[in-house]
Amino acid sequence: MAAEGKSIDALSQFELGTALGPLGASVNFTQSNLHMVIVAALIFALMSYGMRARALVPGRLQSLAEASYEFIMGMVTEQIGHEGRRFFPFVFTLFMFVLFGNMLGLFPYAFTFTSHIAATFALAAMVFVLITVVALMLHGKKFFGYFFPEGAPLWLAPIIIPVEIVSYLSRPISLSIRLFANMVAGHVMLKVFATFIVMLAGLGAVGPFLSLLPLTINVALVGFEVLVAFLQAYVFAILTCIYLHDAVHLH
């Protein structure tokens, strides 16, 4: 799949195909869906198996489960405030889903479902609907005051209101594009340098030595991608928290 002939084929890794043989094909169950199910199962396994011992001095898995819980709990209370705790399950699910999706995508033969705008936009749209519904439920009509700051001169309203509405509507777009673009860019780079390894290795006697260069870069890139995978999940979660803060407090 990597190097076919002399061309670099960096995008075929994002192609969707059906998984699970003829059964999956008949219901259009793609490998993207399969990886989402795997991620959900992994998170469930981590949480239920890791917390089974309930030891006072946690083991490795229990520490991992507790650390992720504490991490998101801290983020939610710090960003939204005390009343933000009721959004903890949502933010936690979102964070773990994106994080595990990013991380699972780094394994060989795995598919990164977060590299598809359809998947990330679905998540971002969910956040968008939630923040709008929460703001409407908590503040009612006052929510629409969000689009026109108090104290601004009234004759500016025809400019400010559309700009604010566009700015508000751009939230799910930027949220989804950020995650998807980072994942696509990282995986394309990995694939391009991996193709260089194969191509340079075929350059006669010096080839194998030359191909050490892209190999080194790829090793560094994988480390970098682990960082990006975590960071993007973190950014996704914290921006959700910031938007929820805006929805709960309206500025």
Add this chain to the structure above:
Amino acid sequence: MSKQDGFEKRLNEARARQGLDRAEGSSAGLPGGSYGVGFRAGVEVFSALLVGVVAGLLLDRWLGTWPWLFLVMFVMGSAAGLLNVFRLFKPRALKRD
């Protein structure tokens, strides 16, 4: 919880005095790094522009006013993009006012 004697409030004030609670972050808790900040700003501008342009096109198709609403919404989208970037760098304490 124990609202009757304002314990939570006094505790929070004491914690804030001692600097135990971090003051609400000026960087909004987002990770820094010049590359990351630049990318985020670009994404903000792009997405606002995208929303503006798409909204303009749809409104034009609905009302049959091509190309005027598209042009207006293009400008609105750019303005919203700049507003997003401004909000990105504005400390959150300022926003609260």
